[in-house]
Amino acid sequence: MTQQADAPEPAEPKPAARSGEGGGARERIFRAAEWLVAEHGFDGVSTRDIVARAGANVAAVNYHYGSKTRLLLEIFRARATELNRERTQLLRQTLEAEPDNPRAILRALIEPPTLWVDDDRRIALRFLNRARYEGPLEIRELIRTDVRHLRRFADALASALPELPRDEVIWRLHFALGVLHYNQPTDYARLALISDGACTPEDREALMERLLQFICGGFGF
C-alpha cells in the first residue's frame, strides 16, 4: 500500500523465533549468507541459495534487509567493526605498556585476524577477506575510504620509530598488510605442493610469530 521505495525497516528485529531452528529468520539469513559467501565466494552465492540454507522464503532477504547487497554490507560492517575493535583494544594496551616497541604494535595488527582462524570467527574472517576482492562495489568502496583504523597504527608506528620518515612507515605498513592479507585466505595446499609437504598448516601462534618476524625484518628491526 504505502509505496515502500524506502527501506522496510521493521522496528524491532523479532521477539522470538517461530521454530526451534536458531533465531529469527532475519538472523538465520545473516548467518546463512555469511557462511555461504565464506565458503563459495560473493559471486557464487545467490539469494535463493541463502534462503534455502536459512530455511526461509525468497522474499525474506528483501523484506528484512531491503536488498541482497544491503544484507552483505550489514554482515561486512558487523564483522569489520568487531575486528577493528579487537585490534584497537590491543593497540591501546600495547601503547600503555610499551609505547615505543614497534614489534608489539605490529603484533596488535596481526594477532586478531591470525587467531580468528582458530575459533568460530573463522567464517567471519573468510568473509572479510573475500570482501576485499570479490565484494560488491559498496563494500569495496568502504574498505578503500575508511582508513581511520590504519591511521592509528601508522601514528603509533611513526612515534615508535622517530628516525623513520612517516611516508616510509606507511609504505612498509602497506607491505605488511600485503603479507597479512595474502596469507589469510591461503589454504596451504599450494604451499605444501611447492615444499613437498614441508610447509604444513601449523600452530597459529607459531604462524603468527613467523609472520611477525618477516614483517619486522621488512621494517628493518
Next chain:
Amino acid sequence: MTQQADAPEPAEPKPAARSGEGGGARERIFRAAEWLVAEHGFDGVSTRDIVARAGANVAAVNYHYGSKTRLLLEIFRARATELNRERTQLLRQTLEAEPDNPRAILRALIEPPTLWVDDDRRIALRFLNRARYEGPLEIRELIRTDVRHLRRFADALASALPELPRDEVIWRLHFALGVLHYNQPTDYARLALISDGACTPEDREALMERLLQFICGGFGF
C-alpha cells in the same frame, strides 16, 4: 551438420582482417576481453560486452574459442607464460652471474611484474592479478597446481641461503609473494589517503627498490 560437440577449431586463424580495425575478429576479441576484464573484473564483463568492444557478433566468442571460459583461459595462459618466461630468463642470467646473491634472485622474481606496469603490458598484468582472485575455477585451479615456476625460485634461494632450512625459505618466499601480489593491483589512492598525500605513485624503479628492500629484510639480510 557434423555434430560439433568438440571444439570448432578453425584450422588457421585468419589470413587478413576484413576491415582496417586491427587484426582478425579472433584477435580483436582476445584484446577486448583482456582489456575489459582488466578494467571491470571477471564478473563485471559479459560475452556481449566483449563482442561489442571487439566489433563482433555475440556468436563470435563461442565460434572462435568454444566458450567464454576457454577464451579467458587462453588469455591467462598466454600472459602467464609470458611473465614466467621473463622471470625465468632473468633468474638464469642471475644464477650465471652471481648464484649466491639472494637479493638478485628475489629481484628476478619482482622486477618483471613491477616493470610491466609501465608499458603496454599493464593491461596484461592487471588481468593476471585479477585472475588470482576472481577468475573462473579453471584458471584458479591452474594457479594453485602449477608451481614449477615457483619451485625454481625456491631452489635458487635455498642454495644461495644454505644455512636456512628449505621450508623456512619457502615460508618467506610465500610472504614475499604476498607483498608483491598485494601491491600489484593497488591504485594508490588508499595509500595517499592514509598518508595525507605523502605516499604517491612513484617511479617504478624506486618502488621496486622499496619492495626489494622490504622483502630482503623479511628474509633476514
Next chain:
DNA sequence: ACGCTGTTCAAACGCTTGTTTCATACAGTA
C-alpha cells in the same frame, strides 16, 4: 559457374538472477 570452406549475423533458446506482488497466517492489543 560451381561447390567448398571459413566467417559473420540476427534471432532465439533455456536458464538464472534479484526483486516484487499479493494473499495469507500470526502475534498482541483494544
Next chain:
DNA sequence: TACTGTATGAAACAAGCGTTTGAACAGCGT
C-alpha cells in the same frame, strides 16, 4: 471478537546471462 502491524509463502516479474541455431556471406581453387 475484531483490529493492526509483522512475517511468511507461492508465484510471477523483467532483465541479463552464456550459448545455439540456421541462414547468409565472402573468397578461393577447380
